[in-house]
Amino acid sequence: MSANLAASDEILIARIAQGDKLAMRVLYGRHHVRVYRFGLRLLRDEQVAEDLISEVFLDVWRQAGRFEGRSAVSTWLLAITRFKALSILRKRKDVELDDDAAAAIEDGSDDPEIATQKKDVGNVLRRCLTALSPDHREIIDLVYYHEKSVEEVAEIVGIPENTVKTRMFYARKKLAELLKAAGVERGWP
Template structure:
């Protein structure tokens, strides 16, 4: 069944269509949100909100883009809202003391030698605008036009951000001691 047919069935309240859409997209949306917010509990809440909104607002889907693009755009907006709310919250007494010490243990130090870990660190050092573009293009394999719709920016801006993100990532990896090869 096509996405358009699933959405049409969803508009009339078909729970099986909702299950099919959720099964097909929830993991991708969760991973995308997790990269934006950095906390699994917050990511789970955002994903829940996205799919509840899909259930409530399925009739508003105009099919100008793919369903996954629409879901990722909703997820992006909700993730940024969650991040804003988190910044506005103040730490309660004792919460700061419960935050684990971030000093590296020998085990973590050994893990950092791993090229994948170093690459992730380099990616995390990109600006949020560059990081989200890299995430959508490379991890979610979204085409430039879909990224443009998700982020609500022109396609040429996406291309420019990709250029600068790749250049900066290359510099960060080189500074971290990564060569271009892979073991």
């Protein structure tokens, strides 16, 4: 099924390169949620992530003729999304990109109600993911949420495959520690 989906995406890109607006709408419908979620995880701002979708698909419209098919269309889309999101983050003067400092801030709001809510494993996992470094969070996001291979992640992020594997190892280790500290006995699969 994934081979048919990839072939279908490639056909859509070829049609988009010829100016086919219907093909563009189909590609958008198929991938805009994935692009939005990935952008949101990088930018942490819903409105900016919404704007990012438009920019990504405008690039697809303009660059479809340059798509060479060396990777899956979804990999190409996420690479464009990542590049644009990082450009936005670099332009922000007011955003501090130091997640380690943010993670070090104590959470003094653990009253009984909050403690009960933290038992929800999904919330705990999301909280633990935000405590990872941006590099580690990005790798986890691409591999587990977007189901990308090590090779595809290396292409999207622009780093060697061995670096992806190393980051994955340390990200999983850190995530397991965070989950255990949060009271979730079973760590990352």
